[in-house]
Amino acid sequence: MQFTQGLERAVQHHPEMTATICGSRSQTFTELYKRTTRLAGCLASKELIKGARIAVLALNSDHYLEVYLATAWAGAVIVPANFRWSPAEIAYSLNDAGCQALIVDQQHAALVPILREQCPGLKHVFLMGGTEDADGLLGLDALIEGSVPLPHSGAGGNDLLGIFYTGGTTGRPKGVMLSHANLCSSGLSMLAEGVFNEGGVGLHVAPMFHLADMLMTTCLVLRGCTHVMLPAFSPDAVLDHVARYRVTDTLVVPAMLQAITDHPSISDFDTSSLCNILYGASPASETLLRRTMAAFPGVRLTQGYGMTESAAFICALPWHQHVVADGGPNRLRAAGRSTFDVHVRIVDSNDCEVPRGEIGEIIVKGPNVMQGYYNMPDATAETLRGGWLHTGDMAWMDEEGYVFIVDRAKDMIISGGENIYSAEVENAVASHPAVAANAVIGIPHEHMGEAVHVAVVLRPGCTLELDALQSHCRTLIAGYKVPRSMEIMPSLPLSGAGKILKTQLREPFWKGRDSAVS
Incomplete structure (x- = not known):
């Protein structure tokens, strides 16, 4: 399985369908394919080929998607940077991963001198959308225009796709190594849960550096859906984009869901196109879910439980379990059941499975589980001991396999x-x-x-x-x-x-x- 496989499929199936919308810009799948392969050619001309580490520091945009696709096409390794980190934290991730190139947008170009100074391994810095070179930044649009399309590198399967840094609030951030197969297996499982259907229009609300949105990106790429980019979150902007571009699917974290649901002018926006809202990355209260269902009565809610180390997907609580029938079980507090290709167990401190209804730690095995933490063999061995991913989440499981998370072990x-x-x-x-x-x-x-x-x-x-x-x-x-x-x-x-x-x-x-x- 290759991360870019869905792009090639989309060009075969509906080449003139709109692929991306970002502000005043839009492009078809044919145009996206051309820009992706030319960008890959540009990277190859700078010797950024199979195995090279390429960092990206930017807000959500169509250019961000192009970087994801072109990096995978060339066989290089993407290293998304958390733009809310301090320059020192960003520099740490770039140095730890051994990044040879950095791609920034205009909003983060001012950080380049600091990062150049702190990251001696950086050989190239590209400016997204740049039509010419300026201030030591290589204008990416100009380079794409002048580059020859690169044949596919053949990267896929267990080849490393990206290093995604998690943590950073305490201790040393961990670089999670995820392969093409890791991301694609999670994406296919999410599609099998019934979201991102043919002809869908997905709105990128969560930041694209994060695995929650990366899972959505993977789903949209595999399905060949339209991507609508929202550079930064605000409830007004989300509702406006849903109405303006007839968005069908989006993924949000509970804090965003709350802001959207409680927006005082929500009824002023036409959200009739919206079919699916996915939420995850942190717990959502039952009260919030009930308010959301009241605010969007025709929309299907789906919870995705996971973590960066599991390529963001472990369990799903589908839309039909977001309805509480009289006398029936209340699943709103559940994280869902294990998705199609993931094994889930609840275990005690000795990794022995506990009886249903008893609290223990969630451990996971499947094709979605990370290859390990980059440059951290001891942490990798501890987290993946016995061949199972130890999540650190405490939970219990009912008789039908629904998982109810009670806390992070540390919380x-x-x-x-x-x-x-x-x-x-x-x-x-x-x-x-x-x-x-x-x-x-x-x-x-x-x-x-x-x-x-x-x-x-x-x-x-x-x-x-x-x-x-x-x-x-x-x-x-x-x-x-x-x-x-x-x-x-x-x-x-x-x-x-x-x-x-x-x-x-x-x-x-x-x-x-x-x-x-x-």
Whole structure:
């Protein structure tokens, strides 16, 4: 399987269909194919061929997709950079991966002098959309125009497609090595779940450097759908693009889903074209899902549970399980069931499978599982021990194979000897009508070890006191799980991928202590 296989298929099946839309630009699949093969030729002319590392630092755009496709076509290795990282963190990833080239957009061109200084291995820096060379940047459009199309390198299967860096909030970021087969197996499994159908129009909302959007990119490429690019997220822009370009499918993280669903002018936008909303990358509360289903009554919701190390896909909760029938099981809190080519087990600390209904760690095996962490053999061996990917996610499985995640292992709170899973508390807090978003953490407690603390974002015009929230939560969860303290925040700190940064929330409470939750 080759990442670019879907592009060739699309050119055979519908060459004049629109492939990409980005602002005022659009192109057909024939035009995308020509630009991809010429860009691959440009890379080859700079000796950026099979195995060469090429970093990309940019907002979402049609050019970003071209870089993905051309790099894979040439057999090189893509290294997407998180544009929300500091220059030092970006430089670390480029140096660690051994990047020989960097492709930037205009919005990030100002960082090039710093990165050149900190990354001595960089031989070439290209400017997306550049029509001429300037300030030491090679104008990519001009190079594409003057390049000869490159025959396909033949890269595919177990050949390395990309190194995707994860983490960076604490410790050393890990470079996850994913092959063509890893990404394509996840993409095919997602397509088999019934999303991104023939003739679909997909909207890129999540950042393209992140594996959540990379999974969507893979699906759209394999299916031969139209890509609509949104450079940066805002709920207004999402709703406008859905209406303007008749978007059928999109993928968002829960923080984005909340902002879209709660937009005060949502009814002013025509979202009738929308068929599927995929969500994942972090937990979504049942309350948020119910609000979303009410806001988009004709749209199918699908949850994708996964992680970078699994090429972003492990389990799926399909649209038909987002309906709770009277007397039927409530699946809204489930992460779904293992997708088609993935094995999932729930195990104890000795990797022995636990009985259904008992909490353990999720471990995974399948063609989607990473090759390892680049330059980190010990971490690779620990994470892939016994041939299974150890996710660090704590969960239980019901009798029908549905997986219910209760927490990240590192986020579990131990208070007075009791294990408290933050996801359960967050669901209880989220059901309060004044709460728009929340995050639960453990903070130091002299006698209990840790106490439950919640950071809350309120819905517009609402107020909330701790005792009222505690009374609400006691009707839903055990007393020892109820938050002991609360802080009201204007927003929760988010990573570039839209995940809540609990490390940042914990820091003021644990700073300077001998022991802390990492």
